[in-house]
Amino acid sequence: MTVTEVKPDTTRKIPEHPKSLLLRMDRMPHIWCSRCGIGITVGCFASAMEKTGLSPDDITVTSGIGCTGRVAGYVKADSFHTTHGRAIPFTVGLALTRPDLKHVVFSGDGDLISIGGNHFIHAARRNQNMLVICVNNFTYAMTGGQLAPTTPVTARATTAPYGSFERPFSLPTLAISAGASYVARWTSLHIRRITDSMTEALQRRGFRFIEIIAPCSTIYARRNKLGTGLDLMKYYYENSVIDHNASVDDLDIGFQSKIVVGKFVDKDRPSYGKSMHEHFRKVLGNKYQPPVSGKMEIDKSWSGCTESQDTTVTDEVQS
Amino acid sequence: MPESNYWRKPFDADKVKSPDGTVYVIKDRCKGCGFCVEFCPRGVLVLSTEFNRKGYHPPEVIHPDRCVNCDLCERICPEFAIYCLNQEEIIELAP
Ligand SMILES: Cc1ncc(C[n+]2csc(CCOP(=O)(O)OP(=O)(O)O)c2C)c(N)n1
Ligand code: SF4
Ligand code: SF4
Ligand code: SF4
Numbered sequence: 001m002t003v004t005e006v007k008p009d010t011t012r013k014i015p016e017h018p019k020s021l022l023l024r025m026d027r028m029p030h031i032w033c034s035r036c037g038i039g040i041t042v043g044c045f046a047s048a049m050e051k052t053g054l055s056p057d058d059i060t061v062t063s064g065i066g067c068t069g070r071v072a073g074y075v076k077a078d079s080f081h082t083t084h085g086r087a088i089p090f091t092v093g094l095a096l097t098r099p100d101l102k103h104v105v106f107s108g109d110g111d112l113i114s115i116g117g118n119h120f121i122h123a124a125r126r127n128q129n130m131l132v133i134c135v136n137n138f139t140y141a142m143t144g145g146q147l148a149p150t151t152p153v154t155a156r157a158t159t160a161p162y163g164s165f166e167r168p169f170s171l172p173t174l175a176i177s178a179g180a181s182y183v184a185r186w187t188s189l190h191i192r193r194i195t196d197s198m199t200e201a202l203q204r205r206g207f208r209f210i211e212i213i214a215p216c217s218t219i220y221a222r223r224n225k226l227g228t229g230l231d232l233m234k235y236y237y238e239n240s241v242i243d244h245n246a247s248v249d250d251l252d253i254g255f256q257s258k259i260v261v262g263k264f265v266d267k268d269r270p271s272y273g274k275s276m277h278e279h280f281r282k283v284l285g286n287k288y289q290p291p292v293s294g295k296m297e298i299d300k301s302w303s304g305c306t307e308s309q310d311t312t313v314t315d316e317v318q319s
Numbered sequence: 320m321p322e323s324n325y326w327r328k329p330f331d332a333d334k335v336k337s338p339d340g341t342v343y344v345i346k347d348r349c350k351g352c353g354f355c356v357e358f359c360p361r362g363v364l365v366l367s368t369e370f371n372r373k374g375y376h377p378p379e380v381i382h383p384d385r386c387v388n389c390d391l392c393e394r395i396c397p398e399f400a401i402y403c404l405n406q407e408e409i410i411e412l413a414p
Pocket of ligand 1: 109139
C-alpha cells in the first residue's frame with residue numbers, strides 16, 4: 001500500500017472561514033447574483049447546523065431546480081440535486097429508509113409549490129419526517145422571472161407584463177391546512193430568528209416548514225422597479241410584523257404589503273413512519289415485522305441476494 | 320457611520336473594544352453587495368475602489384480598532400467572503 005503525503009494548502013494565506021466545515025467553500029463563489037437573498041439563508045442554515053451540534057454526516061439536504069435549487073450543492077452534508085419539483089418525494093424515500101438521519105429540503109417557491117405543490121401538501125398531510133425550507137422570491141427567477149403561484153397581485157412578471165391578477169398562495173396557510181407540525185415565516189434579514197427557527201425545527205420530527213421571504217435582486221426587483229436587493233431586503237424587514245398567533249387570514253402577502261412573520265405552528269403529531277408502525281403493530285400483532293432498519297435494509301427478494309443481512313430495528317420504529 | 324436598527328447592537332458596542340477581533344476578507348469571493356458595510360454597527364468597513372477578479376469592489380477595513388467582533392458582517396455576507404475571528408479562532412482556522 002502506498003501512502004500519499006497530504007501537502008498543506010500553501011495558496012491559502014488567511015485563516016479559513018468558520019463555516020468551512022459545513023459549506024463547500026471550494027465551490028465559491030456561488031452562482032447567486034450580487035445582493036440576492038439566498039446566500040444569507042444558507043449562512044443561517046450553517047449556523048443552525050452548528051447550533052444543533054449535529055455532524056454533517058447526520059444531515060441530508062435535497063434541492064429541486066431553480067436558483068434556490070442550487071443550495072444543496074453548497075452544503076457539506078449528503079446533498080442531492082433532484083429534478084424539478086421532486087425534492088420532497090425524493091426526501092420521502094430518504095426519510096423512510098434512513099429514519100436515523102435529519103432530512104432537509106431546501107428549494108424555491110416555484111419548485112416546491114408550483115410543479116411540486118402536490119408533493120408538498122401530501123407530505124404535510126402525512127407528516128413525513130422532513131424539514132422543508134422554502135426561499136420565496138415571488139417569481140421563477142432562474143428561468144427569467146415568470147409568474148409563480150406566489151407572485152403578489154399587481155406585481156409584474158415576464159408572463160404578466162401588465163401585472164398579475166391571480167390570487168397567490170400563502171405558503172404557511174397551505175402548510176398549516178395540510179397539517180404540518182411546525183410552520184414559521186421570516187424575511188431574509190431576520191438572521192437570528194431564521195437561525196433559531198431552523199435550529200429548533202431540525203430537532204423536531206414530522207413535517208416542518210420554514211418560509212423565508214427573500215429579494216431576487218436581478219429579476220423580480222428590477223422588473224418591478226423596487227430598487228436594489230438591499231433596498232428590497234430592508235423593505236421586507238421593515239414591513240414585517242411579528243405575530244406568532246396570527247390567524248391564517250392574516251398571512252396573505254400583497255404587492256409590497258405588510259408581511260406577517262412568526263412561528264405559527266409547533267405541535268407534536270405522530271410522523272408517517274410512527275403512525276405506520278403503530279397501526280400495523282395493532283392490526284397484525286406479532287406477525288408485523290417493521291420493514292426498516294437503521295441502515296437501509298436490502299430486500300433479498302428484490303436484489304437476488306441470498307446471504308443473510310443484519311437487520312436492526314431502530315428508533316423511528318419506536319419514535 | 321451608518322446606524323442600523325436591523326440587528327441587535329451589542330449592548331456595550333460603544334464602550335468595549337474587543338481587543339482580539341480581526342476581520343478577514345476573501346476579496347475574490349466578494350460580489351460587492353455592500354451588506355457588510357451597511358450593517359456593521361461600528362463603521363469598520365467601506366467598499367474599496369479596488370476591483371477584484373470578477374470586477375466587484377470588495378470591502379476594506381478602515382477602522383480595525385473599532386471592531387467589536389460581533390460577527391454581523393460574517394452572518395450577513397451572502398458570499399461567505401468576510402468574517403471576524405478572535406485569537407483562538409485564528410489559531411484553530413490557521414492556513
Ligand atoms: C420539468 C421542468 N419544467 C420546467 C423547468 C424550468 N425551470 C427551471 S427553474 C424553474 C423555476 C424555479 O423557480 P423557483 O423554484 O421559485 O426558484 P428560484 O429560481 O426563484 O429560486 C423552472 C420553471 C425545468 N427545469 N424542468
Ligand atoms: S436571479 Fe434572482 S434569485 Fe436567482 S440568483 Fe439572481 S437574484 Fe438570486
Ligand atoms: S465583526 Fe464585522 S460587523 Fe461586527 S464590528 Fe467587526 S467589522 Fe463590524
Ligand atoms: S457582504 Fe460579502 S459580498 Fe457583500 S460586500 Fe461585504 S464581503 Fe462583499
